[in-house]
Amino acid sequence: MIDKNIKLLRKKQNLSQERLAEKIGVSRQTVAKWEAGSSLPDVLSCAKLAECFDVSMEDLLHLDPALLALPQQKGKYIFGSVTVQKDGSVSLPARARKQFAIKPGDDLLLIGDTDRGLALVNVDFFLEGYQSLKAKNNK
Template sequence: MFKDNLMMLRKMRGMTQEELAEKMDVSRQTLSKYETGESLPDVEKSRLIAEVLDVTLDELVNYEGGETRLPFPPKGKHAFGMVKVGEKGQIVIPAKARKIFDIKPGDVLMVLGDEERGIALLKEQDFMAMVQAMRHMETQNCAIRCAEDCNM
C-alpha cells in the first residue's frame, strides 16, 4: 500500500524520483527502494514525504482507493467509498466520515441537492449558521441600498 501510494502521489505531483529524493535529502536509489517495497522509510522520513506530497501520513500509509482505485482527493477533500441505499432510502455514513465530521447518533442532518452536482449533507447547526449569515448579509445589503437611495 505505502509503496503504491508513494509512487502514485509522486507521479500525480509531476515529480521525478530524483526531485522527490532531493526534497527528502535521500538518494534516488533510496527512494526507488521505497517505491519497490525493498525498504521502508522511518517515521520522520515518512512524515516528510507526506508533507512534501501534501497528504496526511495516514493517507500516505493507509489510502486504499477502494475497488476502483480512486486517485487521492485534494487535501481536505475525502472519498469515503461507496454506500448502498436501503429500501427506504437510508444510507450508512462511513465511520471515518462520522469521525472527521463529528457526526454522532441523534445528530440532525440537512440534505441538500443540486441536480448537476449531487447531494450534500450538513449538520443542522451548520446549515442554520449559513442561513443566519446569508440573512445578515441581506440585511447589510438592504441598509447599503437604502443609504445610497437617501443620498441621491
C-alpha cells in the same frame, strides 16, 4: 499500500524520483525501493513525504490508491478519511481547516442527500444563498 501511494503522489506532482529524494533528503535509490515495496520509509521520512505531498501521514499510509488517483478539479479536494467517534464527533483534517479557514467556534451546517451523502457548509454562505433565492422567487 504506501509504495503505491508514494509513486502515485509523486507522479501526480510531476516529480522525478530524484527530485522527490532531494526534497526529503534521501537518495533516489531509496525512493525507488519504497516505490517497489522492497523497503519502507521510516517515521521521519513518512512525515517529510506527507508534508511534501500535502497529505496526512494516515492517508499516505492507508488511503486507497484509487482515491488518490482521482483527477482533481481546481477548487475540489479530497482531504482523506475521517473516523466517527463513539460520541458522534469527527475531527476535520488540518489541511481542510486551513484550506477553508475553519477556526474553533465556527458554525458549519451539516446537510445530507440520501443518494449523495453528507457535506459541511459554512452557515453564513448557506443563509446568503437562501436569502438570494428567496428574493429571486418573490420578484
